[in-house]
Amino acid sequence: MAAGPVFAIVLLLLYVAYLKKKEHNRNKIPPGARPLPGPKGLPLLGRIHDVPAEKTWLKFYEWAKEYGPIYQMEIFGSVHVWISSEAVAHDLLSRRAVIYSDRPMIPNLPNNRTGGEYLALHGRNDTWKRQRKLAQHLMAQSANASLHNYPSKERDRFLYLLYQDASQYREYIEQFTARTVSRLSWGSPHPANLLRETTFGLLETISPSGALPNIISWLMHVPYCLSPWKQREHARHEVEAGLFKSSVRYVRDAVGAGTADPSFVRTFVDTLSKPGDAAKWGAEAEATYVVGQMAIAGALTIGSPIQSFLLAMLHFPEWQHKLQLEIDDVCPGRCPEWDDREKMPLLRAVVKEVIRWRPPVPTGIPHAVEKDDVYNGYFIPAGATIHALEWGITRDETTYPDAETFNPARWLEPKYPTYKEPLSMYPNLAGFSQFGFGRRTCQGVPIVEMDLFLAMGGMAWAFRIQKKRNADGTEVPVHWNDFTPLLIAKPSPFEFDLVPRHGDATAHALRGMWETGKGEDDEELERAAERDRRSAEDRHREVVVRAAVAAAALVARKEKESAVAVEDDDACSVGGSDTSGGSLLMAPGVTPKTASSLSSTSSVSDFPQLRAEADVWS
Ligand code: HEM
Numbered sequence: 001m002a003a004g005p006v007f008a009i010v011l012l013l014l015y016v017a018y019l020k021k022k023e024h025n026r027n028k029i030p031p032g033a034r035p036l037p038g039p040k041g042l043p044l045l046g047r048i049h050d051v052p053a054e055k056t057w058l059k060f061y062e063w064a065k066e067y068g069p070i071y072q073m074e075i076f077g078s079v080h081v082w083i084s085s086e087a088v089a090h091d092l093l094s095r096r097a098v099i100y101s102d103r104p105m106i107p108n109l110p111n112n113r114t115g116g117e118y119l120a121l122h123g124r125n126d127t128w129k130r131q132r133k134l135a136q137h138l139m140a141q142s143a144n145a146s147l148h149n150y151p152s153k154e155r156d157r158f159l160y161l162l163y164q165d166a167s168q169y170r171e172y173i174e175q176f177t178a179r180t181v182s183r184l185s186w187g188s189p190h191p192a193n194l195l196r197e198t199t200f201g202l203l204e205t206i207s208p209s210g211a212l213p214n215i216i217s218w219l220m221h222v223p224y225c226l227s228p229w230k231q232r233e234h235a236r237h238e239v240e241a242g243l244f245k246s247s248v249r250y251v252r253d254a255v256g257a258g259t260a261d262p263s264f265v266r267t268f269v270d271t272l273s274k275p276g277d278a279a280k281w282g283a284e285a286e287a288t289y290v291v292g293q294m295a296i297a298g299a300l301t302i303g304s305p306i307q308s309f310l311l312a313m314l315h316f317p318e319w320q321h322k323l324q325l326e327i328d329d330v331c332p333g334r335c336p337e338w339d340d341r342e343k344m345p346l347l348r349a350v351v352k353e354v355i356r357w358r359p360p361v362p363t364g365i366p367h368a369v370e371k372d373d374v375y376n377g378y379f380i381p382a383g384a385t386i387h388a389l390e391w392g393i394t395r396d397e398t399t400y401p402d403a404e405t406f407n408p409a410r411w412l413e414p415k416y417p418t419y420k421e422p423l424s425m426y427p428n429l430a431g432f433s434q435f436g437f438g439r440r441t442c443q444g445v446p447i448v449e450m451d452l453f454l455a456m457g458g459m460a461w462a463f464r465i466q467k468k469r470n471a472d473g474t475e476v477p478v479h480w481n482d483f484t485p486l487l488i489a490k491p492s493p494f495e496f497d498l499v500p501r502h503g504d505a506t507a508h509a510l511r512g513m514w515e516t517g518k519g520e521d522d523e524e525l526e527r528a529a530e531r532d533r534r535s536a537e538d539r540h541r542e543v544v545v546r547a548a549v550a551a552a553a554l555v556a557r558k559e560k561e562s563a564v565a566v567e568d569d570d571a572c573s574v575g576g577s578d579t580s581g582g583s584l585l586m587a588p589g590v591t592p593k594t595a596s597s598l599s600s601t602s603s604v605s606d607f608p609q610l611r612a613e614a615d616v617w618s
Pocket of ligand 1: 295
């Protein structure tokens with residue numbers, strides 16, 4: 001049969017199935033309830049044609065303003081419910097957590113609910129419960145030990161690198177977050193680079209606007225040999241598995257040798273892996289992935305608010321100034337440390353306000369509802385995907401007046417609805433809507449809190465963060481809200497200048513911080529750079545010697561030529577000069593001894609060609 005009629009039949013079947021499902025959903029609505037409001041979709045397609053490829057959250061928020069704080073839409077026959085009110089999100093995702101704590105299936109990672117590898121994406125079942133308990137325990141142990149000072153050490157390294165080259169800010173921020181979480185997970189920064197690579201691949205795999213099957217879900221049925229998405233994910237997954245397993249082996253070996261630094265894996269090996277523990281905490285193979293999940297989450301997310309902080313400081317310099325006053329007052333002549341936090345409510349408010357102003361996960365991580373439900377008279381069908389639209393929640397004017405303005409005062413002054421005392425403790429990130437709801441809330445808040453406090457406080461302490469200027473004195477524009485489209489959104493690149501606030505004193509302090517913050521890998525790099533420098537010097541010296549030898553040969557040849565010319569003039573004798581250009585050391589009159597003595601007296605610059613060669617070598 002030709003392709004055309006087959007396609008038409010498939011479409012017809014899909015359409016019939018769609019009508020049946022719609023009819024079924026309508027029949028399920030209990031008496032007195034009604035469907036949620038929302039934009040009407042096309043048959044089969046739903047409203048997919050209206051969802052932009054970028055900054056989807058703005059479109060979902062636009063619909064929220066039209067249809068209210070909870071509405072529904074369909075995409076390819078699946079029901080999506082969007083919540084833009086913190087109160088509604090709590091009503092459903094927290095108070096009714098017993099049926100709202102599942103996760104939807106991700107078409108491009110179809111075993112996400114059952115595979116046991118990514119707890120943040122896992123279905124609500126016993127594996128997820130066990131893994132969540134383990135993650136909670138490991139996190140609490142490390143948080144009690146102030147995360148072993150890893151964030152502070154990495155922050156010191158980060159600031160120095162930023163000082164060296166601010167244009168590389170995205171790279172250095174990602175290094176900071178990935179290295180910190182690598183140390184926490186496995187006690188070493190070594191896995192950080194590979195972690196970043198595989199993690200950004202995973203972000204594409206799972207993001208609704210990443211791999212195509214997440215948009216056109218039937219593509220998940222394309223066989224492996226024809227699916228570039230499946231092949232790419234398979235390759236990425238192999239690398240990730242190798243990374244996680246080898247990192248755990250590294251810790252095990254170090255524990256055996258008595259040299260292991262503190263880490264999640266060390267805590268597991270030391271205290272949770274005795275015979276009989278597996279039923280409660282999972283076996284080591286499972287713990288490998290629980291720790292891997294924590295590392296993934298840490299490497300992916302925290303860079304976003306650090307970049308947004310720079311954006312905020314450029315657009316709202318008055319808050320940068322106030323923050324620097326607090327820093328100079330509490331920490332005269334030094335960088336803020338975690339122990340200063342009680343005395344630094346403004347810095348904590350800046351951290352929280354950055355996250356509110358530019359939510360790192362603007363569409364939230366979706367939940368799935370397991371049973372039919374009725375909320376305020378509206379019907380929500382089992383299987384619907386429930387999105388807490390974090391962008392919308394942070395734009396709720398009743399809670400956040402003048403929401404588009406970056407205003408840390410909303411956490412510090414009693415006239416704002418979000419104010420809370422005592423200021424020695426509040427504001428903080430515990431329970432903040434941007435970390436989710438109910439039984440699925442984020443498990444990394446202590447890391448986020450410390451990383452952001454130290455990184456933002458450190459940057460404001462060290463630098464004046466300011467807009468770049470063109471040659472004519474005008475400012476180089478900085479975007480307001482241009483963010484990347486994946487699940488975790490980051491500001492698109494922008495330009496700025498970092499000026500050390502106290503000139504040489506800052507530079508000196510940062511150099512000292514580098515010395516304490518740098519890792520073994522940096523030391524290896526420094527040693528390699530030193531080796532390179534020395535061998536470049538050696539090569540340069542060699543060229544100088546060769547140049548001197550050449551100079552001596554030239555002088556000798558010239559002397560010989562003039563002697564021959566004199567003889568020719570005098571006696572018309574036969575013979576000729578050596579013009580063969582052979583070994584310079586064999587040049588007449590040049591011995592190794594004269595060459596070496598000439599090398600110390602002749603200058604290569606006398607010989608432009610050799611000078612050029614020397615430059616190339618050096
Ligand atoms: C700025 C940084 C971060 C933000 C904004 C953030 C936000 C979120 C959000 C919105 C969720 C989903 C909550 C829900 O479904 O209701 C989540 C889940 C999660 N987060 Fe984070 N997160 C951040 C950093 C981290 C870090 C550093 C870690 C670990 C080291 C982490 C570990 C997790 C885990 C394990 C889950 C899954 C919980 C579950 O499904 O049971 N997160 N996070």
